[in-house]
Amino acid sequence: MNEGMMMQETLARVRIVLVETSHPGNLGAVARAMKTMGLRDLVLVNPRCAVDAEALARASNAAEVLTGARIVSSLAEALADTVLSLACTSRRRDLPHPAYTPRQAAPRLLAQTVQGPVAIVFGSETYGLSNEQLALCRWLLNIPTNPDYASLNLGAAVQVVAYELRTTLADHALVLPEFAAATHAEIEGVLGALTEVLTERGFYNPERPQRLLPKLRRFFARAGLEKEEVAIWRGILANMRQPARKD
Amino acid sequence: MNEGMMMQETLARVRIVLVETSHPGNLGAVARAMKTMGLRDLVLVNPRCAVDAEALARASNAAEVLTGARIVSSLAEALADTVLSLACTSRRRDLPHPAYTPRQAAPRLLAQTVQGPVAIVFGSETYGLSNEQLALCRWLLNIPTNPDYASLNLGAAVQVVAYELRTTLADHALVLPEFAAATHAEIEGVLGALTEVLTERGFYNPERPQRLLPKLRRFFARAGLEKEEVAIWRGILANMRQPARKD
Numbered sequence: 001m002n003e004g005m006m007m008q009e010t011l012a013r014v015r016i017v018l019v020e021t022s023h024p025g026n027l028g029a030v031a032r033a034m035k036t037m038g039l040r041d042l043v044l045v046n047p048r049c050a051v052d053a054e055a056l057a058r059a060s061n062a063a064e065v066l067t068g069a070r071i072v073s074s075l076a077e078a079l080a081d082t083v084l085s086l087a088c089t090s091r092r093r094d095l096p097h098p099a100y101t102p103r104q105a106a107p108r109l110l111a112q113t114v115q116g117p118v119a120i121v122f123g124s125e126t127y128g129l130s131n132e133q134l135a136l137c138r139w140l141l142n143i144p145t146n147p148d149y150a151s152l153n154l155g156a157a158v159q160v161v162a163y164e165l166r167t168t169l170a171d172h173a174l175v176l177p178e179f180a181a182a183t184h185a186e187i188e189g190v191l192g193a194l195t196e197v198l199t200e201r202g203f204y205n206p207e208r209p210q211r212l213l214p215k216l217r218r219f220f221a222r223a224g225l226e227k228e229e230v231a232i233w234r235g236i237l238a239n240m241r242q243p244a245r246k247d
Numbered sequence: 248m249n250e251g252m253m254m255q256e257t258l259a260r261v262r263i264v265l266v267e268t269s270h271p272g273n274l275g276a277v278a279r280a281m282k283t284m285g286l287r288d289l290v291l292v293n294p295r296c297a298v299d300a301e302a303l304a305r306a307s308n309a310a311e312v313l314t315g316a317r318i319v320s321s322l323a324e325a326l327a328d329t330v331l332s333l334a335c336t337s338r339r340r341d342l343p344h345p346a347y348t349p350r351q352a353a354p355r356l357l358a359q360t361v362q363g364p365v366a367i368v369f370g371s372e373t374y375g376l377s378n379e380q381l382a383l384c385r386w387l388l389n390i391p392t393n394p395d396y397a398s399l400n401l402g403a404a405v406q407v408v409a410y411e412l413r414t415t416l417a418d419h420a421l422v423l424p425e426f427a428a429a430t431h432a433e434i435e436g437v438l439g440a441l442t443e444v445l446t447e448r449g450f451y452n453p454e455r456p457q458r459l460l461p462k463l464r465r466f467f468a469r470a471g472l473e474k475e476e477v478a479i480w481r482g483i484l485a486n487m488r489q490p491a492r493k494d
Contacts, residue, residue, distance in 0.1 A: 150283065
């Protein structure tokens with residue numbers, strides 16, 4: 001496989017996820033930004049506008065990225081098969097996630113593509129991403145901007161991130177990870193099983209949830225579970241559902 | 248001067264020059280892209296459209312970059328006081344200029360700002376830059392793109408370059424050049440004087456120009472004249488206009 005094909009395959013594994021986008025022109029600009037840098041996997045979560053004539057006009061000759069986009073009804077669905085997810089946001093200090101600039105994140109994110117799809121999530125133009133949506137993502141991605149005017153257009157933000165990925169890929173040999181990363185769905189499975197056990201044992205009360213589940217989710221997200229660890233946790237949790245042995 | 252102020256002053260010396268732009272929306276997108284990254288010096292060469300309501304709407308809260316833009320009638324005028332100029336183009340092989348990616352060019356370009364303004368020149372949406380316009384610029388800037396679809400929107404191209412400059416500035420200490428760079432106008436002055444001498448001496452015939460002047464311009468552009476060298480060349484050329492001494 002030559003270098004161009006390897007770059008193509010790597011970038012094809014980078015998914016752009018747009019949450020509740022409201023302007024068709026932005027959908028088109030994102031599609032064009034993606035294709036100019038070799039990205040093509042686009043997922044729309046609850047779009048607030050249609051893929052209409054304005055969207056297709058702005059997409060120019062990248063319309064197939066837009067018409068090929070998958071539309072889903074939840075961010076969890078968009079991320080299910082991914083092995084790494086980044087939330088692009090200008091927020092930072094009030095969240096416990098690790099936060100990286102595109103330059104810092106790019107080599108790590110590209111290295112993960114050998115294990116499966118990776119996703120970069122962009123919120124709606126008006127509201128950005130909710131705390132619940134941010135909590136589903138593993139890292140934050142902060143594009144460095146002018147502190148007096150950080151208002152990057154959605155298409156411009158995707159353009160910058162896609163450019164950074166392509167340039168990083170061209171400039172560096174990837175450092176491959178040494179472990180098998182769990183998918184988003186596998187990690188959610190562990191969290192679901194943990195929640196059930198804690199509920200059964202009375203440690204967790206769904207009627208008075210407080211902040212327990214978000215905190216656990218963040219812990220697992222930050223840790224970045226490996227497949228083997230998913231199996232270990234599954235074993236531990238299955239064991240905890242059995243009555244304690246009396247020796 | 249703190250780090251934020253130094254960054255602000257450095258980026259203020261990076262000029263964006265748009266040649267014969269035809270879409271008002273692109274003017275607005277460029278202004279917004281510039282301001283998000285801290286750039287504010289915009290020069291329009293023979294714009295083919297007005298700074299109208301559409302332009303201002305797309306500029307959003309960066310309208311002052313657009314209303315403060317200088318409008319000039321030639322690229323030479325836009326570059327006159329600059330100490331370095333880069334032409335953003337997807338062309339490469341057919342031109343003898345040194346060509347850099349934004350990542351390669353950014354540290355060199357930023358280092359030159361201590362000597363005076365630097366410019367990045369973007370051609371019209373339809374025609375790009377002419378050979379004559381390219382010949383006025385010192386280096387080419389090639390944004391790496393998907394070879395199957397290199398059609399970067401004007402606003403997107405400015406966004407990528409401005410992002411690269413801001414990120415490079417945040418990540419690296421600048422390596423300052425050790426010489427005093429000549430301005431574009433000083434270099435043009437040398438070329439003008441050289442042309443006069445060569446014409447007087449019959450070496451150059453303006454009726455049959457062939458490729459002599461473009462070749463000389465490229466030579467001087469590639470070399471990147473220092474102020475001291477401008478003085479030396481001025482001396483040499485003044486000397487050549489006098490009759491040869493008979494000893």
